[in-house]
Amino acid sequence: MLDFYYLPGSAPCRAVQMVAEAVDVKLNLKYLDLMAGAHRSPQFTKLNPQRTIPTLVDGPLVLSESRAALIYLCDRYAKEDNDWYPRDTIQRAIVNQRLFFDACVLYPRFADFYHPQVFGNAEPDSRKRLAFEKAIESLNTFLSESEFVAGKKMTIADVSLFATLATACALGFVLRPYAHVDRWYAAMLDACPGARENVAGAKEFLKYK
DSSP, rough: OOOEOOOTTOHHHHHHHEEEEEEETTTTEEEEEEEGGGGGGGHHHHHOTTTOOOEEEEEEEEEEOOHHHHHHHHHHHHHHTTTSSSSSHHHHHHHHHHHIIIIIIIHHHHHHHHHHHHHHHHHHHHHHHHHHHHHHHHHHHHHSSBBBBBBOOOOOOOOHHHHHHHHHHTTTTOOSSSSHHHHHHHHHHSSSSHHHHHHHHHHHGGGGG
């Protein structure tokens, strides 16, 4: 069993939980209350000097970036015929591109728009909303070409993006204008391991201040 430091409202944390379920890895959940400053404790700082979640611990290995954790779980624990992180070089490159799109474009724009509202009671910034919407439009284009974000089958890239958008939806963002994203999101709700927990955890984000 792997130790997993997390908060249920964190989309990156939920992505790791969903992939762990997909590859049948048991996680020893360790709730880390960031609002109370638990991530600044000497014990956690020694474990992860970045003081971030999620943090996944597998023996001597400590991973503190969610997308790296998703890849590791598949490389280390998925069965050979598992398609969550395909072994084919070209297919894997597409999955990586979509993962990095979430990490470097979609999630940062989500955080840039929503975090000031949730944590600082700021008024919505129209320019930041537009930037987030443009990222959703790019995702809509990806999904116009295939059933899932990297091809015909669900992968860890879908899971990572699903976690991000679940929080946006919990905050009131409407996917209906983006037909391909809307169709894909419904499919993820229906078929992704841990989908129900993902949505429930996203609602927890509303409680953080």
